Ligand code: PLP
């Protein structure tokens with residue numbers, strides 16, 4: 270963190286809720302730390318950020334977020350090592366992507382010092398909340414939405430930027446079985462698929478509920494044109510290992526440019542694993558499943574880390590993935606988490622030390 274340039278006022282909570290938390294049994298993103306960072310955009314400029322007790326916020330019913338869905342978010346994690354040092358993973362990439370999302374949704378960009386200094390100050394205020402139990406981390410949710418009023422369908426003139434913290438365990442519990450979607454689409458050319466905007470997720474809930482009723486945890490989205498190409502999952506980019514080659518689809522304006530995805534591609538290269546970033550058809554995956562060359566499928570994302578897929582469903586048939594020992598998913602998960610928790614040297618320069 271640079272020497273403080275922002276005057277971040279801190280209003281502490283009267284009492285802490287931390288005593289009520291069972292850090293050995295953390296769900297994902299369902300309990301929240303004592304404080305949050307709040308910053309308002311008014312009259313064409315960002316006001317000074319404030320740290321306040323976590324709690325309800327007040328908005329007018331005419332705030333444009335409720336009507337036109339101008340909202341964006343990021344997903345990050347903070348990790349604490351054995352010396353109680355706090356680490357982030359490639360946080361400036363999240364900041365850059367936040368502004369890419371902001372620009373697509375006609376929202377103001379947030380300056381890097383507001384994002385980084387705000388986050389680091391908040392993490393210091395609530396550092397006791399960063400879990401150290403195995404598989405847990407502090408999930409960080411920076412978000413921004415239109416707080417300005419009006420029913421006119423046009424961008425708002427006021428926005429709120431908030432960062433909340435949620436000590437969290439694993440995103441998935443148990444095996445991940447996915448359904449390759451054949452009817453609904455998540456995104457389309459020229460759309461907002463690459464932006465982390467609320468509507469992208471709301472639009473997935475109904476098809477995902479239908480998939481859940483059939484016993485799947487996630488949908489794998491295919492292209493909106495003919496549902497023939499594998500794109501990504503609800504909260505993860507997708508990797509497929511056929512033979513010894515690791516394949517993932519190219520990013521585009523339909524797909525989120527995942528930070529875990531690009532880290533995995535770099536780790537694969539460093540480990541002499543052959544990778545292909547190219548269009549991957551459903552037919553190719555089904556053929557590989559049938560002829561025994563499909564070795565692994567896994568999802569990659571901040572919340573999900575690296576989540577092996579145990580089976581996929583396609584056109585009323587289920588295809589089981591083989592159980593692979595020491596597979597690519599294991600290598601990727603171990604390499605990434607060892608760097609995140611400061612268990613190994615970081616030859617990639619991804620780890621970021623939070624000033625304490
Ligand atoms: N794809 C979608 C739709 C996501 O929501 C996420 C999660 O952030 C990802 C992919 C993975 O991105 P990242 O690795 O940057 O978390």
Ligand code: COI
Nearest residue numbers: 344345504570571572573
């Ligand atoms: C993340 O991985 O951080 C995400 O944003 C996924 C989220 C929808 C839970």
